[in-house]
Amino acid sequence: MTLITTNTGMTMKTRDKILLSSLELFNDKGERNITTNHIAAHLAISPGNLYYHFRNKSDIIYEIFQEYEKLVDYYLDIPEDRPITLEDMTFYLESVFDGLWSYRFFHRDLEYLLDSDPRLRQDYREFTNRCLAAINRIFAKLADAGIIQPQPEDLRSAMSLNVWLVITNWMAFLKTAHAAEEPASLSLTELKQGIYQVLTLEVPYLTPEYRERVLALREKYRPTLPEAQGVSGVEA
Amino acid sequence: MTLITTNTGMTMKTRDKILLSSLELFNDKGERNITTNHIAAHLAISPGNLYYHFRNKSDIIYEIFQEYEKLVDYYLDIPEDRPITLEDMTFYLESVFDGLWSYRFFHRDLEYLLDSDPRLRQDYREFTNRCLAAINRIFAKLADAGIIQPQPEDLRSAMSLNVWLVITNWMAFLKTAHAAEEPASLSLTELKQGIYQVLTLEVPYLTPEYRERVLALREKYRPTLPEAQGVSGVEA
DNA sequence: GACTGCCTAGAGTATATACTCTAATAATAG
DNA sequence: CTATTATTAGAGTATATACTCTAGGCAGTC
Structure with missing residues (x-):
C-alpha cells in the first residue's frame, strides 16, 4: 500500500488521494473536462489502480x-x-x-x-x-x-x-x-x-x-x- | 435545396432546421448528451451536410x-x-x-x-x-x-x-x-x-x-x- | 447542353473516454 | 518462510465524438 505524507504529517491511502485529487481537478477544470485517466495521470498512478479503488467515475x-x-x-x-x-x-x-x-x-x-x-x-x-x-x-x-x-x-x-x-x-x-x-x-x-x-x-x-x-x-x-x-x- | 413545410405553411432551409432541431434536442436531453451526429441523424441528413452549414457545434x-x-x-x-x-x-x-x-x-x-x-x-x-x-x-x-x-x-x-x-x-x-x-x-x-x-x-x-x-x-x-x-x- | 454555385451523402479519421484484463509486486497472517 | 490477500502497473479495447474529404446531384443561366 503506497502512502503519501500530507502537510499535517499524516499518511494517506491511495483511495483518499484519488478522492482528494479528483475534487481538486473537478473544482479547477470542471468535472466535464476531467476524465478518470486525467485523475490517474495527475496522481502518477495507473488507470487500473484507480479502477481497483472505484468502480467508475x-x-x-x-x-x-x-x-x-x-x-x-x-x-x-x-x-x-x-x-x-x-x-x-x-x-x-x-x-x-x-x-x-x-x-x-x-x-x-x-x-x-x-x-x-x-x-x-x-x-x-x-x-x-x-x-x-x-x-x-x-x-x-x-x-x-x-x-x-x-x-x-x-x-x-x-x-x-x-x-x-x-x-x-x-x-x-x-x-x-x-x-x-x-x-x-x-x-x-x-x-x-x-x-x-x-x-x-x-x-x-x-x-x-x-x-x-x-x-x-x-x-x-x-x-x-x-x-x-x-x-x-x-x-x- | 431541400425545404420542409412547417405548420404555418412556410418552408424552412436546412440551416434553420439544424438550429431548430438542435435547440429541441439540447432542451430535451441536455447539450452535453447531444452530438453533432445526433442532430444530423435526427434530421436524417448527413454529418457532412451539417458541417457544410456550421463550422462546429x-x-x-x-x-x-x-x-x-x-x-x-x-x-x-x-x-x-x-x-x-x-x-x-x-x-x-x-x-x-x-x-x-x-x-x-x-x-x-x-x-x-x-x-x-x-x-x-x-x-x-x-x-x-x-x-x-x-x-x-x-x-x-x-x-x-x-x-x-x-x-x-x-x-x-x-x-x-x-x-x-x-x-x-x-x-x-x-x-x-x-x-x-x-x-x-x-x-x-x-x-x-x-x-x-x-x-x-x-x-x-x-x-x-x-x-x-x-x-x-x-x-x-x-x-x-x-x-x-x-x-x-x-x-x- | 454545358457551366456554375449551392447543397448533400456517406465513408472515413484522429483523438478521447471510460473502463478491462493480466500479470506482477507488496503487505500481512499464520 | 509460505500462503493469501491487497495493491499496482500498464497494455489494451470498444465505443463515441467532432469533424474532414471526396464525389456527386440539382437548379438556374447562357
Whole structure:
C-alpha cells in the first residue's frame, strides 16, 4: 500500500488521494473536462489502480458528494435548546459559503450529475430539503430572537427557498460575470459578497433593535470595487 | 435545396432546421448528451451536410444564444415615455420565464459553454448586464408608479441581482427537486411558480395601495400541490 | 447542353473516454 | 518462510465524438 505524507504529517491511502485529487481537478477544470485517466495521470498512478479503488467515475463523485453533505449537515445543525444570535447567523453563512467553495464543481454540473446517478439524485433531493428546512428554522429562530419580524409560515418558506436559490447560484453568477479566465480572481472576498446578497433578502424584515447591527454586518461583505461585479456601473 | 413545410405553411432551409432541431434536442436531453451526429441523424441528413452549414457545434450554440438574446431583449424593452403598470410587470415576468423555458438548455450548461467559447462569454456578460439594468429600471419605475416603496440605489441594485439569481436558477431547482425523470412533469404551472418566488422578493416593499393587488397576483402563481415542491411538507 | 454555385451523402479519421484484463509486486497472517 | 490477500502497473479495447474529404446531384443561366 503506497502512502503519501500530507502537510499535517499524516499518511494517506491511495483511495483518499484519488478522492482528494479528483475534487481538486473537478473544482479547477470542471468535472466535464476531467476524465478518470486525467485523475490517474495527475496522481502518477495507473488507470487500473484507480479502477481497483472505484468502480467508475460516478462512484468517485458520489463519495465526494457524501463528504460535502456531511460537512454542510454538520454546520447547519441548528441548536434546539437556546436562542440564535447574530454571531450564529454569521457563522452559518460563512460556513455554507466555505462549503460551496470547497465543492464548487458540484453545483456547476449538477443537472448532468443527477441525471447520470439515481442515488445521487435521491440523496441530493433529501439534502436540499434538509437545507431548506434548516434555513426555515434559522428564520424562525431569528424571529424568536427579535432580530427579524415574524412572518407567516408560507412567506417564510418562500423566503427560505429564495435564500437557497441565491446561495447555490452565487458562484455560477460570479464565474459567468467574469470577462476572462482568471482562476485566482475568484477570491474569498468575491465569494463572500454572496453573504451580502443573502443579507439583502433579510433587510426589509429586520427589527428596529437589530437593524443597524445587521446592516453594519452586511456592509462588511459589500462588493468593494465595481470592476468585477458588472452591476454597479451598468448603462442602458 | 431541400425545404420542409412547417405548420404555418412556410418552408424552412436546412440551416434553420439544424438550429431548430438542435435547440429541441439540447432542451430535451441536455447539450452535453447531444452530438453533432445526433442532430444530423435526427434530421436524417448527413454529418457532412451539417458541417457544410456550421463550422462546429459551438457555432450552432452561439447562434441559438443570439436568438435567445434577441427574444429577451425584445421583451425587456422598458418604455421610457410612460409609467409602468402591474400588467407590464406581469408581462415581463411571464415573458422572461417563457424565454427561459424555450432556451432552457442554455443555463444548464452555462459555465462549460462560456469556457468553450470566448465570444459567447463576452456576449453573455453583456446580456447579463442588460438584464440587470432592465430589472433595475423596472424597480425604479414600480417605485415611480407607487407600487413599491422607493429604495436607495445600492439596495435596488442588490435586489435586482437577487431577482436575476432567482430567475436564472429557478429551472435548475425544479429539475433537481424532482425525484425521477418525468420530462412532461416540468409543466408550465411549475415554471410559473418562479414568478411566485420573484414576487416574494417584492412583498416587503409593496405600498399599502397596491399590496393587496400584488398579493392576489402572486397567489395565482402559488405552488398548488406540495408533492413536487419538496419545500412545504418538510420535516426536520 | 454545358457551366456554375449551392447543397448533400456517406465513408472515413484522429483523438478521447471510460473502463478491462493480466500479470506482477507488496503487505500481512499464520 | 509460505500462503493469501491487497495493491499496482500498464497494455489494451470498444465505443463515441467532432469533424474532414471526396464525389456527386440539382437548379438556374447562357
